Amino acid sequence: MIPGLLTWFVDRRRNLPWRRVADPYATWVSEIMLQQTRVEAVIPYFERWMARFPDVHALARASEEEVLQHWAGLGYYRRARFLHQAAFRLVKESNGELPRTSAELQKMTGVGEYTSAAIASICFDEAIPVVDGNVKRVAARFLLLDLAANDRKLHRAADEWGRGLMAQLVAADNPGQHEEIEQKSARAGALNEALMELGATICTPRSPQCALCPIRFACKAVKKDVDPADYPRSAKRTPWKVLELNLIWHQDGPLCLLQQRTEGWNPGLWEPPTVEQGIGEEICQVKHTITHHRITARVFKLRGPVSAPLTPPDAVPLTGLARKILAMCWKAC
Numbered sequence: 001m002i003p004g005l006l007t008w009f010v011d012r013r014r015n016l017p018w019r020r021v022a023d024p025y026a027t028w029v030s031e032i033m034l035q036q037t038r039v040e041a042v043i044p045y046f047e048r049w050m051a052r053f054p055d056v057h058a059l060a061r062a063s064e065e066e067v068l069q070h071w072a073g074l075g076y077y078r079r080a081r082f083l084h085q086a087a088f089r090l091v092k093e094s095n096g097e098l099p100r101t102s103a104e105l106q107k108m109t110g111v112g113e114y115t116s117a118a119i120a121s122i123c124f125d126e127a128i129p130v131v132d133g134n135v136k137r138v139a140a141r142f143l144l145l146d147l148a149a150n151d152r153k154l155h156r157a158a159d160e161w162g163r164g165l166m167a168q169l170v171a172a173d174n175p176g177q178h179e180e181i182e183q184k185s186a187r188a189g190a191l192n193e194a195l196m197e198l199g200a201t202i203c204t205p206r207s208p209q210c211a212l213c214p215i216r217f218a219c220k221a222v223k224k225d226v227d228p229a230d231y232p233r234s235a236k237r238t239p240w241k242v243l244e245l246n247l248i249w250h251q252d253g254p255l256c257l258l259q260q261r262t263e264g265w266n267p268g269l270w271e272p273p274t275v276e277q278g279i280g281e282e283i284c285q286v287k288h289t290i291t292h293h294r295i296t297a298r299v300f301k302l303r304g305p306v307s308a309p310l311t312p313p314d315a316v317p318l319t320g321l322a323r324k325i326l327a328m329c330w331k332a333c
């Protein structure tokens with residue numbers, strides 16, 4: 001066990017809304033929201049979500065459109081659909097109860113290795129490690145691993161390290177062995193959260209604060225006097241693709257012309273229609289990035305009457321690009 005880590009976590013952990021409730025559903029929702037999204041960005045979404053869908057039953061009863069509306073802005077909308085589908089199945093098969101082991105949790109739609117381990121350890125005290133980007137970074141520095149951030153070997157090494165720590169945690173479940181893990185909150189979930197918290201707040205990507213780190217005395221990066229910021233090594237990035245789109249804008253009072261996407265990214269979400277070639281007056285250009293694409297959207301104002309039905313934009317889930325266009329064009333028209 002790394003001395004001091006759990007004590008540090010118990011004393012210093014951030015007061016996050018999903019940590020204030022002992023509810024597997026809340027942990028599940030927060031873990032799904034936190035994938036690829038910063039904690040600060042997730043907090044208001046989580047609070048709104050829990051106010052509207054306070055339990056699995058409320059989520060299962062909601063329409064997909066309403067679920068997507070509460071997700072709009074978080075991106076990667078498949079996550080919201082999977083939450084919704086899984087809630088529906090849980091209500092049908094287990095009266096809304098979440099499974100209690102990582103193996104069973106992985107049978108839920110959209111719950112993979114990471115999320116299942118997080119829920120099982122935090123809510124049900126299963127001694128299984130969680131490996132996210134923060135844990136990988138701490139492991140790369142603590143163990144001084146000359147590996148790239150996206151190298152599968154780093155994931156395996158961090159997982160192995162975590163399993164070793166978990167084994168020590170279980171073995172030390174004897175009073176008197178390790179002072180810090182005798183505390184009530186010092187269990188499997190706390191160990192996982194401690195490592196993730198350390199990576200998020202102290203062992204940060206660019207400026208690790210080793211002087212404040214509770215595990216610095218055992219850290220190889222410190223012992224070998226290397227710059228921890230050089231670890232893990234830089235990942236090879238997927239090159240960006242450049243995409244140019246033409247969209248049309250038409251507004252009539254509080255309504256505007258929107259279309260529901262049926263394919264490509266963000267199916268089910270709404271945005272102004274795309275056209276092959278620009279028509280009418282170009283009113284703005286909007287830059288947007290999504291999954292390795294850099295998009296430049298040219299927006300053209302459509303004049304004259306429109307036969308297609310118009311939609312109040314706050315009644316439907318919008319794509320990120322649509323929200324940017326709306327912010328610019330709503331003022332301009």
Ligand code: SF4
Pocket residue numbers: 138141142202203204208209210211213214215216217219220221222228
């Ligand atoms: S001592 Fe520094 S490099 Fe090592 S784990 Fe702590 S913050 Fe990271």
